[in-house]
Amino acid sequence: NAALAHYSPSNGSSRKLSVDEMYLSDTGGQYLDGTTDITRTVHWGVPTPLQKEAYTRVLMGNIDLSRLVFPPNTAGRTVESFARRALWEVGLNYGHGTGHGIGNFLSVHEWPVGFQSNNVPLAAGMFTSIEPGYYRDGEFGIRIEDVALVVEAQTKGGEEPFLTFEVVSLVPYDRNLIDLSLLSQDQIRYLNAYYDTIRARVGPELQRQQLEEEYRWLQRNTEP
Numbered sequence: 001n002a003a004l005a006h007y008s009p010s011n012g013s014s015r016k017l018s019v020d021e022m023y024l025s026d027t028g029g030q031y032l033d034g035t036t037d038i039t040r041t042v043h044w045g046v047p048t049p050l051q052k053e054a055y056t057r058v059l060m061g062n063i064d065l066s067r068l069v070f071p072p073n074t075a076g077r078t079v080e081s082f083a084r085r086a087l088w089e090v091g092l093n094y095g096h097g098t099g100h101g102i103g104n105f106l107s108v109h110e111w112p113v114g115f116q117s118n119n120v121p122l123a124a125g126m127f128t129s130i131e132p133g134y135y136r137d138g139e140f141g142i143r144i145e146d147v148a149l150v151v152e153a154q155t156k157g158g159e160e161p162f163l164t165f166e167v168v169s170l171v172p173y174d175r176n177l178i179d180l181s182l183l184s185q186d187q188i189r190y191l192n193a194y195y196d197t198i199r200a201r202v203g204p205e206l207q208r209q210q211l212e213e214e215y216r217w218l219q220r221n222t223e224p
Contacts, residue, residue: 002141
């Protein structure tokens with residue numbers, strides 16, 4: 001079912017979960033201090049080589065766009081190909097947008113921010129999703145979606161501050177699906193820094209709530 005980018009369940013199409021296939025969970029909530037829209041894809045068994053490579057390349061695209069430094073007044077459509085490049089290298093692609101604005105206790109899909117041709121230039125303070133994916137009809141679907149805040153980048157020179165993204169959704173990726181041999185050293189460093197942030201911010205809150213099983217899961221899934 002996840003091979004459909006926007007699947008809606010019905011009595012006729014719903015099926016039991018299995019450890020032998022991928023599972024895509026597109027989830028979110030609205031809170032007094034913000035709105036979330038986060039997607040993770042997992043496999044509880046043994047993924048095929050294609051599933052593992054496709055997932056890793058989707059993750060590479062997510063990382064490459066998330067860590068990008070770009071000039072002010074850059075439109076999202078100008079940089080969205082960074083999320084697709086790792087897939088394009090092997091002839092893969094996805095047929096939906098790379099991200100959309102996210103309201104602060106407002107709409108989950110909020111214009112005019114995003115990565116399509118009719119979106120406004122990115123500016124500090126905007127929230128957007130970053131969500132590359134890959135879908136194979138009748139077999140499986142992959143999407144990795146994070147919420148990112150546009151912030152000023154720390155660069156050495158230049159008169160006008162450049163911009164980058166700060167990923168504010170703190171959820172580990174599925175280690176079972178990552179082929180480390182495909183990742184660059186910069187991508188691995190980014191991943192480890194992200195995991196350090198998750199541990200530092202989410203770990204103490206889980207302990208405060210005495211959620212020990214969840215805390216142990218978090219520690220396992222954020223190891224370097």
